[in-house]
Amino acid sequence: xxxxxxxxxxxxxxxxxxxxxxxxxxxxxxxxxxxxxxxxxxxxxxxxxxxxxxxxxxxxxxxxxxxxxxxxxxxxxxxxxxxxxxxxxxxxxxxxxxxxxxxxxxxxxxxxxxxxxxxxxxxxxxxxxxxxxxxxxxxxxxxxxxxxxxxxxxxxxxxxxxxxxxxxx
Numbered sequence: 023x024x025x026x027x028x029x030x031x032x033x034x035x036x037x038x039x040x041x042x043x044x045x046x047x048x049x050x051x052x053x054x055x056x057x058x059x060x061x062x063x064x065x066x067x068x069x070x071x072x073x074x075x076x077x078x079x080x081x082x083x084x085x086x087x088x089x090x091x092x093x094x095x096x097x098x099x100x101x102x103x104x105x106x107x108x109x110x111x112x113x114x115x116x117x118x119x120x121x122x123x124x125x126x127x128x129x130x131x132x133x134x135x136x137x138x139x140x141x142x143x144x145x146x147x148x149x150x151x152x153x154x155x156x157x158x159x160x161x162x163x164x165x166x167x168x169x170x171x172x173x174x175x176x177x178x179x180x181x182x183x184x185x186x187x188x189x190x191x
Contacts, residue, residue: 026053027116053115060112063160067109074155075101078148085147089140097144104128105148108167121170128174142175 030053033046067074079097083090090097104124111120128141149168153161 027114028118059159063163064109064113071105078151081147082144138175145171
């Protein structure tokens with residue numbers, strides 16, 4: 023069964039039959055030290071994700087009214103899922119978890135429907151709205167996760183086969 027986050031799992035698995043080193047314990051200390059702000063960020067995203075997402079999609083509609091006219095409900099659903107998984111990953115302090123949960127699903131599906139470019143713009147709108155409405159400490163935690171989304175939407179579809187096989191870019 024997976025632990026709290028990927029770094030913890032790796033540290034514990036690598037310590038088979040020995041005590042953790044000070045460097046390995048640092049991962050646990052960092053988790054504890056940052057828990058309060060991660061929990062606060064999680065709570066904000068849980069409680070305010072719908073208005074934040076709707077505000078972002080209104081901004082996006084000004085740029086791509088055609089996409090919103092056809093796919094508004096799908097955009098809303100996908101963005102809700104991405105933010106929900108993001109909130110959990112922030113609570114876990116686990117970008118790898120987020121990348122694995124979101125990256126292949128989002129990049130492959132949106133590439134198949136050739137929606138990468140427009141969705142990239144939608145998530146930039148979400149990034150702007152979050153930056154405007156959340157405290158700086160929360161924004162600092164959210165940024166790496168938004169970067170994962172933007173990276174996945176900016177990845178050429180041919181690279182997806184490499185990622186699926188476990189390759190890195």
